Amino acid sequence: MSVAVRRVSESELNQEIAALAANPAARFADLFGAHEQGRVLVRVIYALDQEHRYLMLEAPVTDQGHPAISDAEPAAYVEECELFEQFGVRPSGNRPLNRVLMPPQSENTFPLLDGGRRAAVPRELRAPLHVRGEAFEFPFGPVRVAGWESLYMGLVTTGEEVLDLYLFHWHKHRGIERRLRGLTPERGLFFVERTEGLSAASTAWAYCRAVEAAAGTDVPASATATRAVAAELERIYNHAQAIALLCQTTGLSVGQAQAEIALERCLRLNLAAFGHRYLFGVVCLGGARRAPDSAAITSLLPAAVTELERAAAALLRTNSHVDRLETCGIVDERTAHRLAVVGPVARASSVPIDCRRDHPFAPYDRTVVSVPVGTAGDVLARMEVFVAEIRESKRLILELFTEAEAEVATLTGRDGAGFGWAESPRGETLAFVAVDAEGRIERARLRPASVRNWRAFDDAARARNVFTDVPIIEASFWQTVAGFAR
Amino acid sequence: MTEQQQVEAELHERAVALFRRSLHIRTFDSGSCAVCESEIRLLSSPYYDLHRLGFFFTPAPRHADLLLVSGVAVRAADHALRKTFDAMPEPRIVVAVGACALGSVFTEDELVHGSVDAVLPVDVYVPGCPPSPLALLHGLLVAVGRLEEKVQAFRFDLRERNPA
Amino acid sequence: MIWFLRGLRRGVVTTRYPAHADPWAEALPTPPSFDPQKLTFELAERLAAACPAGALRRDGPDLVLDLAGCTGCGRCCEVGGEAVAASGSFELATHDRGSLLKRIPIGADRD
Numbered sequence: 001m002s003v004a005v006r007r008v009s010e011s012e013l014n015q016e017i018a019a020l021a022a023n024p025a026a027r028f029a030d031l032f033g034a035h036e037q038g039r040v041l042v043r044v045i046y047a048l049d050q051e052h053r054y055l056m057l058e059a060p061v062t063d064q065g066h067p068a069i070s071d072a073e074p075a076a077y078v079e080e081c082e083l084f085e086q087f088g089v090r091p092s093g094n095r096p097l098n099r100v101l102m103p104p105q106s107e108n109t110f111p112l113l114d115g116g117r118r119a120a121v122p123r124e125l126r127a128p129l130h131v132r133g134e135a136f137e138f139p140f141g142p143v144r145v146a147g148w149e150s151l152y153m154g155l156v157t158t159g160e161e162v163l164d165l166y167l168f169h170w171h172k173h174r175g176i177e178r179r180l181r182g183l184t185p186e187r188g189l190f191f192v193e194r195t196e197g198l199s200a201a202s203t204a205w206a207y208c209r210a211v212e213a214a215a216g217t218d219v220p221a222s223a224t225a226t227r228a229v230a231a232e233l234e235r236i237y238n239h240a241q242a243i244a245l246l247c248q249t250t251g252l253s254v255g256q257a258q259a260e261i262a263l264e265r266c267l268r269l270n271l272a273a274f275g276h277r278y279l280f281g282v283v284c285l286g287g288a289r290r291a292p293d294s295a296a297i298t299s300l301l302p303a304a305v306t307e308l309e310r311a312a313a314a315l316l317r318t319n320s321h322v323d324r325l326e327t328c329g330i331v332d333e334r335t336a337h338r339l340a341v342v343g344p345v346a347r348a349s350s351v352p353i354d355c356r357r358d359h360p361f362a363p364y365d366r367t368v369v370s371v372p373v374g375t376a377g378d379v380l381a382r383m384e385v386f387v388a389e390i391r392e393s394k395r396l397i398l399e400l401f402t403e404a405e406a407e408v409a410t411l412t413g414r415d416g417a418g419f420g421w422a423e424s425p426r427g428e429t430l431a432f433v434a435v436d437a438e439g440r441i442e443r444a445r446l447r448p449a450s451v452r453n454w455r456a457f458d459d460a461a462r463a464r465n466v467f468t469d470v471p472i473i474e475a476s477f478w479q480t481v482a483g484f485a486r
Numbered sequence: 487m488t489e490q491q492q493v494e495a496e497l498h499e500r501a502v503a504l505f506r507r508s509l510h511i512r513t514f515d516s517g518s519c520a521v522c523e524s525e526i527r528l529l530s531s532p533y534y535d536l537h538r539l540g541f542f543f544t545p546a547p548r549h550a551d552l553l554l555v556s557g558v559a560v561r562a563a564d565h566a567l568r569k570t571f572d573a574m575p576e577p578r579i580v581v582a583v584g585a586c587a588l589g590s591v592f593t594e595d596e597l598v599h600g601s602v603d604a605v606l607p608v609d610v611y612v613p614g615c616p617p618s619p620l621a622l623l624h625g626l627l628v629a630v631g632r633l634e635e636k637v638q639a640f641r642f643d644l645r646e647r648n649p650a
Numbered sequence: 651m652i653w654f655l656r657g658l659r660r661g662v663v664t665t666r667y668p669a670h671a672d673p674w675a676e677a678l679p680t681p682p683s684f685d686p687q688k689l690t691f692e693l694a695e696r697l698a699a700a701c702p703a704g705a706l707r708r709d710g711p712d713l714v715l716d717l718a719g720c721t722g723c724g725r726c727c728e729v730g731g732e733a734v735a736a737s738g739s740f741e742l743a744t745h746d747r748g749s750l751l752k753r754i755p756i757g758a759d760r761d
Contacts, residue, residue, distance in 0.1 A: 103562045111596040142566050143514055146543035147527030150515040150563060171563040172517045175597040190702040194591070197519030197616075241524065244531075254653035260531035261663060267528075271677050277618065278521050281723045314656060482520040535664045581743075588747075590703065590719025603747070612743045613750060615703070615721035618678055620667055625743035633668060637742045638749050642715060644685040648739045650671075 003045070003054040003419040010066050013042070013059040018072040020046050020055075027353065028340040029054065030430050030451075031069065031079035033087040034443045035114060036060065040087045043445075044069070044076070045419075045430065049358040054419065064092040071095075075340035078455055086113040086177070098166075101173040101485060113178050135163050138467075142171045149481040155467055162470065165461040167454060172485040180444040185211045185285055185411075185433065188441050192431075193280050196448045196483030198238055201230040202424035203448055203483075204283040206431040209361065209420025211285055214435055215413035222405035223287030224362035229404050230274060230282045230292070231422060232393040237266035238425035238478065239386040240308050245475035246383060247315065250324040255315050262308035269304050272296035284408060291406040297397065305394045312387045325380040329460040329473030332377050341456045343427020343449050344385040345477055349377035355421050355428040363400060379476040414439050424449050426479055450483030501577035505551050505630045507540040512550035514570055516602060517560035522584040522616045526554065534619045541626060547573035552629060553580045554622075555606070558592040559599035571606050579629050583612040583622060591615075679722025680736050681705075681715060686757035688733035689713060694756050700729045708756070717742050717750040 008016050020026040030045040044057040068091035070077040081100040084090050090097065135158045142150040150171045156164035176195050180188045192207045193200040205227050212219060219227075244259035267277040273296040274282050282290050315321050331341065336349035346353055354371040356364040372388035374381030417434035427449030434443045460473050487495070513526055529536040530543060544550050547570045559567070571580070582602040585591050588611050589601025602608055612625035627633035640648040665672050694708040705719035706726060727734045744750060 142563065143512075143547075143570055145545055146511070146513045146530070147523045148515075149518070149520055149523055150557075150566070171566065172515070172557070172560055173562060173597060174517050174558055174560055174592065175595065178597070179592070179595075187702065194519040194521075194586075197521035198524065200519075200521075252653070254657045257532050258653075258656060258660065260528065261533065261660065264528060264531060264533045264663075268674055271674070275677070275724065276679055276722075278524070278616065280615070280721065281725075314653075318653070480520045482518065532663050533665055534667075538664065585703065585719050585721060588718035588750075590705065590716060608747075610743055610745055611718065611747055611750065613681075613717050613720065614740065614742070618675070618740060620665070620672065620675055620678075621740045621742065623667060624741040627668060628743045628745075635744050635749070636739070637717065637744050638746075640737070640739055640742075640752070642681065642683040642737055642739075642752050642754060644683045644733075644735055645687075648683070648737055 003056045005056045005058060007058045010059050010061050013057070013061070014067050014069065014072055016057055017044060017069055021073040025050050026055075028073050028075040029428070030445070030447045031076050031083065032432070032445045032447070033083050033089065033113070034434065040089050042083065042089070043432070047359070047428075049353055052359055054359065054421070056419065061089050063089050067092055068095045074338055075455075078451065088112055099168070099170060101170055103170045114181070134158060142168070151481045153470070155470070157467055160466045162461050162465050162467050165458050165470070167458065169454070169481050169485040172481045174486065176486045177444055177446065180441050182440050184440060185435060188444060189285060192446065195446050195486055196424075196450060196480050197278055197280070198480055199234065199424035199426060199429060199448060199483065201227070201234045201279040201283050202422040203429055203431070203446065205231060205422040206420045206429045207433065207444070207446065208283055208285050209422065210418040210431040210433040211420075211435070212411065213418030213420060214416035214433060215411040215418070216416075217286060217409050217411050217413070219287050219362065219409055220405075220407040221362060222403055223407040223409075225400040226288035226291055226404035226406065227283050228363050229297075229397050229401050230279050230288070232397045233266070233270055233273065234279055235393045235425045236305065236308070236390050237263060237270065239390050240266050242386055242475060242478035243308070243312055243315070243383065245478070246325070246379070246472065247321070249471040249475045250321050252315070252318065252321050255311065255318065255321060258311040258314070259308070262304060262311055265300070265304040265307060269296065269300040272300055286409040286411055287407045288404075289406055289408060292401050292404050294401060297401050301394060301397060305390060308390060309387070312383075312390075316383070316387075322380060324472060325383060325476070326378060328379045328469050329465060329476060330376070330378045331456050331460045335456060335459050336377070339456045339459070341427070341453050343424070343453065344382055344389065345453050345456060346427065347372060348374040348381035348385045350375050353428070354423055356423045359421060361421070367396065367399060369396070379472055382476040426450055426483070427453065446486060448480075448483035450479040450481075453477060453479050454484050498577060502579065503631060505579070506632055509541045509552055509626070509630055510544040510550050511541060511552045511554050511626070512544055512547050512570065512574065513554045514556070514567055516555055516557035516563045516567055516587070517598060518557035518584065518586055522556035522586070525616045525619050525622060526556070526583070528619045529622060534623065536623065536626070539623070539627070548575065550574050551578060552626070553578065553606070555580065555582050555602045556584050556587050558586045559602050559605050561597060561599060564605055567605055579609045580606050581610045581612060581625055581629050582608045583614070583617050583625065585613060585615040588613060675740070676738060678740050679724065680738050680740050681717050681720040681722060681742070682726050682730070682734045683737040684713065684730070684754045685733050686755045689754065689756045691756055693730065693733060697726045697730055697734065700725045709753070712753040712755055715752040715754065717752065718747070
């Protein structure tokens, strides 16, 4: 496998995690369950960015057989709740868990990942919060403004100031990981692309790398260049969207229009280069099935990016816009580390991580990726990171597109497990795939960046923000509910 | 058709005709991958500008004439979807957009219906993955009777081009 | 003021759809069209197997295309050679879900 695996017992698990959590060089990356011979196995992934490697801890676990992992590693709370909802395994002690994927049930059962078993659900919705003074809870959603994903926000406010914010994503839980079980990896790719469609190319890339690692297959260099061209085009159009949405939320309509013009040009560039506005169907198992159209890239890319950069530069000179962004939605460095966020959200908060550089994989291992870092951790810093990344993505595309071909290596090897990663526009996206002897998926774990970053949104929205800032903060995070809820 | 049904159909048609040049649209995401939403957002962008056709997005179902639904109809969103539809005064139109909403991507299971017409009466189906903003505009114009449907006449036979 | 001027200077980019077609839209992914005379039962089954969305299936003497499920990925075009090519049609909206099922006679194995 492409990651070092260490097996420990259930009783050792918390100790191991505590040691890693205390190690500043280790970053919590994922936690998920799997079935192994009738038992539940938990896998915990840590990224050792300076050492350029990932580490996977495996431990068989039982219901209430171990203390809460999130006590040692607060970042793991979301995944711990998910572990319960997918596998029925809770930590010992009476630590309440949130509903992450499943709505609160009226009957005390819900379907687990393997489809068959059900487990009792204690009636918990959200860890209780004691609010002093005259605050009220204000439900918002899940149906929201046109074209914004369904998301329920519980705002706790005294009127303007946001005291607390909690989110329910379960309106969009489609059960993709359940659906992937029993499919061939090829059929599974169709769903993987549609997990977080706005990161279709990068999510597919991480998944394909996991399956290729399991099969021990090498992807031709020219195909890795194609994958990178698609992923960088994806980064550019996503950042253009984020900039347009920031204008929508600050009420700068003409700025929004300008950014949307640039965005549409990026989407037409995607169509001309790869045959799909959102880059579906480019990355495939063993390589890439479409080569980028060189003429499209040379004629359309520079102009689209210049348009976008001009719009962004004008926005950064517009005081009425910048005033809304400065000191808004701050994720401080300590919180960014504590919650193990990834992507532009992390980079704008002084956390200089990027898996293209820290855990290099083809073709990024043959080039130097420059990673912009901001220190303020506010909405403005995130926007500045977007702008810098757009420039870098354009440079990478122009460097790689001439060697990009449509080439597909045949997957050898039938069964096995593999781990893959890619840098989506929202940050590091991970995939773990285990294929059985019949060549069907036994367990597929998808961890788009959105799974890691929504947690920091609550923190960013609290205190010193008013609730009209909340959409601005959401636009600057630019995560998806689809990627979180899957 | 009975006489009553005929009268109802004609009444519905005349009511819907009122929307031809002034339509308020409520959107609902019932569990999409977020790409259909991106194309829907672009309808109000300068390239497509749905306002020039007399179409507007509205944040309130009470003001809405048409409900634009994407996604696989996740069961956990049923309650919100039905409440949104029920809050819309009649006459109202439901348009399902995207292969997911049309029931072709996710089969029904414990978590999802798989198709919007399992929850609501759908008037117009708009295929695509995602349907581009042009396909969405076509769907909206068909829904208010400003454009004729084309797909019945398409034969998808290479020896003759589908009529424009 | 600056934004007002920027907006004016940018000019009009709005599509004239439905009055006029957009040339760029010819590149949009669209469902396939088939040459019935070049379709064999064997090819039809290979096309159905190639479709990642399950939008193609063979039903007796016909190949059935479900436009509701077609994502325009073009895999059938790759497999089908001269028998299959993109239709270029994206205006597929309909009131009648049944109209989205198209039957193409598998002609080459007949007579």
